[in-house]
Amino acid sequence: MVRINQVELPEDEINLESAYVEGGGIDERNREAARRLAVRELLRQRADELGYATEGRTEAAVEEVLEAEVRVPEADEEACRRYFDANRERFRTPEELELRHILLAAAPDDPHERTRQRDAAEALVGELQTDPGRFPELARTRSACPSAEEGGHLGLIGRGQTVPELEEVVMRLPVGLAERPVETRYGFHVVEVLGRSGGEPLAYEDVRHLIADYLRERGWRRAVSQYVRLLAARAEIEGVDLEAADSPLVQ
Incomplete structure (x- = not known):
């Protein structure tokens, strides 16, 4: 049984979600499916707390919550250049x-x-x-x-x-x-x-936009993961491990 703040996740929904999980055995897929649905439920409940309408539009409400509460700094020139210098072998023409x-x-x-x-x-x-x-x-x-x-x-x-x-x-x-x-x-x-x-080195100017996109996406994933751990730390959770965070992200 998986329960998030007294809301129980139906077992048939977990089984259905497991069909979209790649790799692993049945038990592993079910655990991952339960984790995904638990995260979704946490975010849905947070949307309710903040007054976003969730009835019939859970996904849209979740996106609104993340947009409002997750902050990701832009990948500035220094960060892009630093990543390029540390990963020059990745930036070559196709070989x-x-x-x-x-x-x-x-x-x-x-x-x-x-x-x-x-x-x-x-x-x-x-x-x-x-x-x-x-x-x-x-x-x-x-x-x-x-x-x-x-x-x-x-x-x-x-x-x-x-x-x-x-x-x-x-x-x-x-x-x-x-x-x-x-x-x-x-x-x-x-x-x-x-x-x-092929295999010739690419200039920084040719790949700067790719690096910025990658760093922005990586930062977004990290920030959302930390935000979810914060919500998990404040929630009553049974039957699934969301690796609750100790320090707050959103005040």
């Missing part, structure tokens, strides 16, 4: 690789086949180190990827365009044949980076 590969497929739940294909992939790397020109031929005859018909050529690959475990490795590789196969959920990839483009 792309021209890539080709040979996939030796192995199911993730077949350890024997994965060992066999790993050994075969390592042997292919050895062959290609001796004779790099054979890559297209070996891709056509050995690769389990549709790109085999193109000699293993995948074209230009940017972030988010391939499986994360392959991306994580190839984005850090120098141009040339990788010294060892790359393991993914699909098996083992013999990869060669044919070229790189």
Whole structure:
């Protein structure tokens, strides 16, 4: 049972809300759903206290409360510049690789086949180190990827365009044949980076507005979280933990 200042949250509403919670088991989703609804109820009750009409317009009333009582300082030039200087590696033009590969497929739940294909992939790397020109031929005859018909050529690959475990490795590789196969959920990839483009540093003036938007949004989330903890500290709450704050935000 979840109760906020003597107002009980219906279990069927918690179950319905849990359908919108991503990840975790049933119990975890239900706990998160209860937390979300408890926060909403706290804010609804605060709207009633302040005289905002909530009947049939709870979401609008909650927005009015937050606008009235949560204050977030603007991200000034000093804060934006400081964030830029501390995170320069994040501010680059999109990086792309021209890539080709040979996939030796192995199911993730077949350890024997994965060992066999790993050994075969390592042997292919050895062959290609001796004779790099054979890559297209070996891709056509050995690769389990549709790109085999193109000699293993995948074209230009940017972030988010391939499986994360392959991306994580190839984005850090120098141009040339990788010294060892790359393991993914699909098996083992013999990869060669044919070229790189992008990745040039961006000037502060080009990203200042993005940084300001990010800092403003981050500040808003923090302020709302602190405000909710304040309301929770003053409320009678059962069945859910809202991490009540010790110090007041709104007088």
